[in-house]
Amino acid sequence: MSIKIVRISTGEELIATVEHIPGPLVRLKDVAILIPTQQNSLGLAPFMAYADHGDGLEIDPHFVMFITDPVEGLKQQYQSMFSKIITKDPKIIL
Numbered sequence: 001m002s003i004k005i006v007r008i009s010t011g012e013e014l015i016a017t018v019e020h021i022p023g024p025l026v027r028l029k030d031v032a033i034l035i036p037t038q039q040n041s042l043g044l045a046p047f048m049a050y051a052d053h054g055d056g057l058e059i060d061p062h063f064v065m066f067i068t069d070p071v072e073g074l075k076q077q078y079q080s081m082f083s084k085i086i087t088k089d090p091k092i093i094l
Contacts, residue, residue: 003075005034007065014047015070015078019056026064027056030082034074042074044081 004018006028016028031047047057070078 001029003070003078004067005070005074006059006067008059009063009065012047015044015074016047016057018067021058024060025058026061027058029053029056030078031057032078032081044077 001017001019004016006014006016006018006026008014013034014028014031015034016031019027019029021027031053032044033047035043035045037043069075
C-alpha cells in the first residue's frame with residue numbers, strides 16, 4: 001500500500017492509500033479529493049464524506065486515467081489529515 005494521486009475518468013483527482021487487491025478492482029483507503037484554492041495551492045476534502053467507505057472504496061481500473069506519486073508537501077498534508085496519531089509541532093520549544 002502506498003499514497004498515490006489517482007485521476008479518474010470523471011476528471012476528479014483523488015489522493016488515497018492505494019491497495020491492489022486480487023481481482024479486477026483497485027481499493028482506495030482514506031480517500032480525499034484535491035481541490036484547487038484561490039491561492040494557487042491545493043486543498044484536501046474527504047471524498048464522498050456522506051458515504052461509509054468501510055474497508056475502502058473499490059474502483060474499476062477502466063475508470064482510472066492514471067496513478068502517480070504526490071509531491072512531498074501534499075503527501076505530508078494527506079498524512080496529517082488521516083493520521084491516527086497526534087504529534088507535537090517540531091517548531092514548538094518547550
